[in-house]
Amino acid sequence: MDPRSEVLLRQAELFQGPLLLAGLAADDLLGELPQAHGWSWHAGDHAQLNARFSGRCHYGTEAGPAEFASAVLFLPKSRELTDYLLACLAAQLPGGLLYLVGEKRAGIERAAKQLSSYGRARKLDSARHCQLWQVRVEHCPAKPDLNSLAQRYELPLADGPLTVMSLPGVFSHGRLDVGSALLLQHLDNLPSGHLLDFGCGAGVLGAVLKRRYPHCQVSMLDVDAFAIASSRLTLAANGLEAQVLAGDGINAAPSGLSLILSNPPFHQGVHTHYQACEQLLRQARLHLASKGELRLVANSFLRYPPLIEEHLGPCQTLAQDKGFSIYRAVKN
Numbered sequence: 001m002d003p004r005s006e007v008l009l010r011q012a013e014l015f016q017g018p019l020l021l022a023g024l025a026a027d028d029l030l031g032e033l034p035q036a037h038g039w040s041w042h043a044g045d046h047a048q049l050n051a052r053f054s055g056r057c058h059y060g061t062e063a064g065p066a067e068f069a070s071a072v073l074f075l076p077k078s079r080e081l082t083d084y085l086l087a088c089l090a091a092q093l094p095g096g097l098l099y100l101v102g103e104k105r106a107g108i109e110r111a112a113k114q115l116s117s118y119g120r121a122r123k124l125d126s127a128r129h130c131q132l133w134q135v136r137v138e139h140c141p142a143k144p145d146l147n148s149l150a151q152r153y154e155l156p157l158a159d160g161p162l163t164v165m166s167l168p169g170v171f172s173h174g175r176l177d178v179g180s181a182l183l184l185q186h187l188d189n190l191p192s193g194h195l196l197d198f199g200c201g202a203g204v205l206g207a208v209l210k211r212r213y214p215h216c217q218v219s220m221l222d223v224d225a226f227a228i229a230s231s232r233l234t235l236a237a238n239g240l241e242a243q244v245l246a247g248d249g250i251n252a253a254p255s256g257l258s259l260i261l262s263n264p265p266f267h268q269g270v271h272t273h274y275q276a277c278e279q280l281l282r283q284a285r286l287h288l289a290s291k292g293e294l295r296l297v298a299n300s301f302l303r304y305p306p307l308i309e310e311h312l313g314p315c316q317t318l319a320q321d322k323g324f325s326i327y328r329a330v331k332n
Contacts, residue, residue: 003128005029023074041225044248075102081169087144094140100133165233166202183297193258203231218242262296288331300325
């Protein structure tokens with residue numbers, strides 16, 4: 001059981017009515033709270049919850065139409081995303097109770113100050129290195145428009161500027177990260193066919209692929225609903241069309257790909273996870289066509305070349321700069 005869920009169950013008498021659990025972990029909490037409904041923006045967590053508690057969890061960027069008497073937000077990493085999620089929940093809870101639960105190292109005490117926009121917040125519990133806060137929604141906000149919160153910026157590229165639309169909570173929100181900037185310099189001589197941007201984030205790499213290789217089929221895949229929404233906004237802002245897919249890891253990718261391009265994710269919440277990238281390296285060949293190519297950027301200290309060569313083929317280092325390396329391998 002996730003420690004945040006354990007803290008909620010210490011106060012289980014507060015959560016017996018219709019309740020929305022926003023950003024909940026993929027654990028047994030829904031089983032312990034039979035009137036609760038889950039809202040997840042992580043495709044993997046949602047799939048696990050839906051398999052065990054069918055119809056009791058939805059995936060997306062909005063709280064959904066379900067009616068609830070109170071709501072709990074599991075604190076996300078991003079402060080901007082926390083602002084949006086609290087406003088979404090508070091807008092549907094005039095006079096109702098809104099709870100915030102999170103780990104101390106994730107900044108729960110700082111985040112609890114954001115509750116003051118809606119009423120007087122109070123701390124209910126502190127255990128398992130977590131805290132639980134409550135506020136009665138006395139100042140009910142209007143329902144926020146997510147698209148209006150997108151940060152728009154322009155990338156000056158050789159073939160013209162690219163407009164990027166970044167939503168709260170998306171990796172490298174509002175700016176181009178160093179790894180993607182380096183990878184953008186090494187997108188020449190790509191194979192034709194079906195191209196995949198794995199871990200697409202705000203859609204920078206996928207949009208560039210579609211613009212430079214307009215006759216190729218381009219798919220974009222991410223686990224996060226806010227990244228999916230950002231990628232669709234980025235494509236629309238540049239007049240481009242591509243397939244945008246929600247899924248957890250490379251297992252959700254199409255088969256017969258000519259190219260997998262990635263700046264792979266390695267953070268989940270406040271924790272560091274390399275599982276998604278390592279799974280990609282081990283299973284890329286299952287999704288690549290004959291002579292299909294993997295091209296990715298990663299921190300240079302990560303020992304990915306031996307893993308690539310074990311599961312795919314000889315690994316070529318195309319560039320190294322600012323602590324990042326560009327790796328290329330062709331399915332043998």
